[in-house]
Amino acid sequence: MDWNAPYIDDFVRRALDEDIGTGDATTAATIPARASARAHILARQTLVCAALPIAEKVFEALDPEMRVTFPHNDGSFVEPGAEIVQIKGNARAILTSERTALNFLAHLCGIATLTRRFVEQLAGTRTRIRDTRKTTPGLRALEKYAVKTGGGANHRFGLYDAILLKENHIALAGGIKAALDKAHTYVSPKAPPPRAASAYDAAGLDPEVVGPGPLPVQIEVRDAKELREALGAGAEAVLLDNMTPERAAECVAIARGIRAECVIEISGGITLENARAYAQAGADFLSSGMLTHSAPAANLSLLVDGIEET
Numbered sequence: 001m002d003w004n005a006p007y008i009d010d011f012v013r014r015a016l017d018e019d020i021g022t023g024d025a026t027t028a029a030t031i032p033a034r035a036s037a038r039a040h041i042l043a044r045q046t047l048v049c050a051a052l053p054i055a056e057k058v059f060e061a062l063d064p065e066m067r068v069t070f071p072h073n074d075g076s077f078v079e080p081g082a083e084i085v086q087i088k089g090n091a092r093a094i095l096t097s098e099r100t101a102l103n104f105l106a107h108l109c110g111i112a113t114l115t116r117r118f119v120e121q122l123a124g125t126r127t128r129i130r131d132t133r134k135t136t137p138g139l140r141a142l143e144k145y146a147v148k149t150g151g152g153a154n155h156r157f158g159l160y161d162a163i164l165l166k167e168n169h170i171a172l173a174g175g176i177k178a179a180l181d182k183a184h185t186y187v188s189p190k191a192p193p194p195r196a197a198s199a200y201d202a203a204g205l206d207p208e209v210v211g212p213g214p215l216p217v218q219i220e221v222r223d224a225k226e227l228r229e230a231l232g233a234g235a236e237a238v239l240l241d242n243m244t245p246e247r248a249a250e251c252v253a254i255a256r257g258i259r260a261e262c263v264i265e266i267s268g269g270i271t272l273e274n275a276r277a278y279a280q281a282g283a284d285f286l287s288s289g290m291l292t293h294s295a296p297a298a299n300l301s302l303l304v305d306g307i308e309e310t
Contacts, residue, residue: 037091044299050112050149063093109298115150127279134289177233242268249281
């Protein structure tokens with residue numbers, strides 16, 4: 001993640017403007033303008049740190065001389081009571097930016113923490129958990145970064161870096177074979193697609209730095225009949241949609257028997273409680289929108305350690 005990218009600065013600025021408006025009346029009324037302070041952000045639960053540098057961007061936006069340090073790195077697993085950010089600088093800037101910094105970190109650490117729980121559920125299987133496009137508008141890059149920080153994988157970043165033929169595409173294209181034929185004609189017919197349904201994820205790179213390449217083609221199927229039809233039409237990656245673990249296992253066995261190298265993903269209704277049962281079906285990936293749209297916010301607090309007037 002490029003924390004100095006213009007869109008990060010712009011997003012931080014807009015978040016602060018939304019909160020500050022015409023000014024922080026409470027802080028202006030009670031804190032001397034030249035006062036300095038030391039503070040820290042405290043984890044009040046077990047969590048995975050994610051996007052800590054965005055807190056630095058928030059505090060520095062109001063005080064360019066702010067000193068922000070991180071006792072832990074992104075991806076670190078910390079226990080309640082751990083200090084994850086330490087801040088020293090203008091007291092008014094610390095208090096005014098407190099909520100914006102906490103909002104970012106609580107949301108993104110929450111996503112990373114939930115993702116880590118899924119990863120733990122899948123331990124010992126061949127299956128990885130990955131996200132979807134069910135993200136908060138404007139926050140996709142940060143939320144997908146948090147998923148990777150928690151140990152998950154990213155699906156396609158948007159509509160441009162992979163083809164995913166869903167039921168509406170299939171219906172309007174004229175059926176499974178017609179949809180696949182059109183998709184395969186659209187992409188380069190000579191270069192093999194990456195095994196992950198995302199060019200930047202396969203390369204281990206951020207989407208901004210991945211150059212041109214063949215678009216992977218994945219197709220959604222709802223039962224064994226559609227699966228066989230898709231594989232017969234040349235599908236190299238399939239998404240098993242809204243199946244029970246038992247039905248998914250049957251379809252995985254069918255797919256492996258017809259095309260062993262087929263990338264198989266299971267989606268629809270994946271939760272922490274049933275993730276392992278789905279993983280035992282033998283798919284390459286499980287995908288779940290809840291990683292980004294339903295992750296509980298991490299419990300964090302900012303506490304002031306001391307203040308001095310200058």
